[in-house]
Each structure stands twice: as structure tokens, then as C-alpha cells.
Amino acid sequence: FKSRGRNREEASLGQVQHLREYQIIFYLNEEKNYAIQPLCRLLQVTRSAYYHWRDHPLSDRERKNQRLAQAIRQIHQAHPDMGYRRIRDELYGRYGLSVSDKRVLHICRYEEIQSTIKSPANSMTTPAKSPYHTAENILDRHFHAEAPNEKWCTDISEFRYGNGDRKHRMYLSAILDLYDRRIVAYKLSDQMPLSLVTDTLDQAVTAEPKAQPIFHSDRGKQYTSKQFHTKLRDLGMTQSMSRVGKCIDNGPMEGFWGMLKREQYYRRHFETRQELTDMITEYIDYYNHRRFQRRLNVLPPMTYHERFYQAA
Incomplete structure (x- = not known):
């Protein structure tokens, strides 16, 4: 039967x-x-x-x-x-x-419908030769949060555009909230100066002025600098860092890079900086407002975020 x-x-x-x-x-x-x-x-x-x-x-x-x-x-x-x-x-x-x-x-x-093949993400960790400050792994892979702005993760990833031998790099710094997995803030730059991460943090604080989360990153030179550590301390944020060589300690950020690159970057060619910038900007808007996530009860991050305050 x-x-x-x-x-x-x-x-x-x-x-x-x-x-x-x-x-x-x-x-x-x-x-x-x-x-x-x-x-x-x-x-x-x-x-x-x-x-x-x-x-x-x-x-x-x-x-x-x-x-x-x-x-x-x-x-x-x-x-x-x-x-x-x-x-x-x-x-x-x-x-x-x-x-x-x-x-x-x-x-x-x-x-005969199949998703496109996954490719590895490419986050950028440039370790400091003489770091001013290294923090303990306070987050310790506890990626669950009870409310928005309790735990933030951050990282930098590299993208390329251009033709032939004239390839150019662009770097994306982003901050992700572990409660609703929304991108709180992001910044694009042609280089990786300290200002790339401080500007991203400033943007996040502008969006969430009362936030004092655990702030988790890798041990890149920007995050171990005196200026960045002092900035976090003055904002009342608790700094946490992944262990050396343990990218899984920052798993949610690695997961976001994988989604972005697999869905919109790999197997595509971007001739100009503007094309690449537009793609990233449009994808983050799509990710925050329209991309359903099963861990969020099949809701987009911003909808899940807003329902927290509606229920409060």
C-alpha cells in the first residue's frame, strides 16, 4: 500500500x-x-x-x-x-x-533542485605583534542570550573586486547581536585601520546608546589595541576574546560571513567597488529584515528583535 x-x-x-x-x-x-x-x-x-x-x-x-x-x-x-x-x-x-x-x-x-555548493568563509585576523590588552574568553561559546544587547560578536572579513591582475580589496567590519542575530552595525573600508572597528562600534552605540554587552572578538591587532580596550571600558562593555586559532569561539560571526559569501559573493564577479558595496548593503538589509531563520522561530532578525519589546 x-x-x-x-x-x-x-x-x-x-x-x-x-x-x-x-x-x-x-x-x-x-x-x-x-x-x-x-x-x-x-x-x-x-x-x-x-x-x-x-x-x-x-x-x-x-x-x-x-x-x-x-x-x-x-x-x-x-x-x-x-x-x-x-x-x-x-x-x-x-x-x-x-x-x-x-x-x-x-x-x-x-x-532536481539543489542549493549552490558551500564555500569556506574568509575572515581576517591579523594578530598583533605586541598586543596591549588580551581578554579572557568570557563568552566561552555560550552563544545564547536572553535579551537584545546582552552579547555582541564582531569580526572583519575581506572581499575583492576588479579585473585581471588589478584586484582590489575591501574589508567589512560588522557587529552581530547574539539574541536576535541581527547586524547591529557595519562599516566598509579599503584598509584595516583601527578606525574601521572603532567607527563600527560608534555606529552600534548610536543605534543602541544604552547597550553594555559582553563584546566578543578574535585577537586581531585592532581589538587588542589600547585605544579600543579603553573605548570599551569607558562604554561599560565587557571585553571577551577567542582563544588563539579557535575560530569556532566566534562561531556566529563566522556563520554570518559564510551566509553572505555563499549566497551573494562566491561565483560572482564584481568589477567596481560600487557594485560590491551595493551587494553588501542590500544583503545586510535583506538579512536583517527578510531572511527567515529557524532558530528565531522562522522570523527575520529584526522582526524577532521587535517582538521582544512588544512582549515586554
Whole structure:
């Protein structure tokens, strides 16, 4: 019985795959009296499959599979980086369709839909030769927070643009809140001076003037400088640092770099600084306001952030 049910569902998915062709054949045969066999040959579908679609009304589940498959193809075309779990979250959050991971995976496999291959992120840690201040790993991989602005992570990542041998670098500094995973502040620069991280911090304090979080970073020279340590102390923030060579200690920031680069940077070429800047700016806006995250109850970071204050 289970085998027959599975075969019937696969047949319904096959009907979804060629639904447009079947509809064209039906219209031309009924309205124009065109012969079915040459139409099937022209549109590269079998007559038996067409007759099955025409003569066997679909069940409610099969019709839902059709709607799901059409929505999944639309999502995949707009976001080829999405795997079946993120597609399922998009179906729920944006289309209002409640469906299991397993069912989405089954349809994706039938439709031969796969996410683009992941590539490693490339964060930038330039250790200081003589650091003024190194902090303990106070965060200690406790990446859960009970409220906004309790714990912030930060890091710098490198991007490139240009043609041929004339490649240029650009650096992105960002601060991420561990409660809602929103990007609190970010700054772009052609170099990695101390001002890159202090300006990012200033931007975050402007957005959240009362925040006094645990502030976690790696041991890059900007973060171990006297000026940065003093700035954090004056702001009432507690400095925390990853252990040497342990990028997992700053896992959420590494995860954000991976998302950004996998979804919008890798396999693309940016000729100008402006093109790259626009991509990063647009992605962070998308990430904060429209990218669903399962750890946030299938909500975007800013929606999750705002609901905290609505419930307070």
C-alpha cells in the first residue's frame, strides 16, 4: 500500500513538472482540434502521461504537491543558494504554507533542485605583534542570550573586486547581536585601520546608546589595541576574546560571513567597488529584515528583535 501511495505521489509530481505542457495540449486539442500525438512529441511529453493527467483527477494532497512544487521552483529561481530547509521556512514565512522538511526534500529531489555548493568563509585576523590588552574568553561559546544587547560578536572579513591582475580589496567590519542575530552595525573600508572597528562600534552605540554587552572578538591587532580596550571600558562593555586559532569561539560571526559569501559573493564577479558595496548593503538589509531563520522561530532578525519589546 505504501509503495502504491508513493508511486502515485511521484506520478503527481511528474504532472507538476509538465503541467504547463499538458494544459497547452488540452487547450489546442479541445479548442483547435489539433491531434494529441504530434503535440506530445513537440512538447516532449509522453501520451500516456498526458492521458493520465487528463483522465485522473488529483487528490487534495496531490493538488497541494502541485502548488508546493510551483512555489519551490519560484523560490529556487530567486534564491538558488537555498537548501530544502530554508525553502521550507520560506514556504511557511512568506507563502503561509505549512509543510514538513521531509516533504519539501522529496519534491526538491524530484524536481532536481539543489542549493549552490558551500564555500569556506574568509575572515581576517591579523594578530598583533605586541598586543596591549588580551581578554579572557568570557563568552566561552555560550552563544545564547536572553535579551537584545546582552552579547555582541564582531569580526572583519575581506572581499575583492576588479579585473585581471588589478584586484582590489575591501574589508567589512560588522557587529552581530547574539539574541536576535541581527547586524547591529557595519562599516566598509579599503584598509584595516583601527578606525574601521572603532567607527563600527560608534555606529552600534548610536543605534543602541544604552547597550553594555559582553563584546566578543578574535585577537586581531585592532581589538587588542589600547585605544579600543579603553573605548570599551569607558562604554561599560565587557571585553571577551577567542582563544588563539579557535575560530569556532566566534562561531556566529563566522556563520554570518559564510551566509553572505555563499549566497551573494562566491561565483560572482564584481568589477567596481560600487557594485560590491551595493551587494553588501542590500544583503545586510535583506538579512536583517527578510531572511527567515529557524532558530528565531522562522522570523527575520529584526522582526524577532521587535517582538521582544512588544512582549515586554
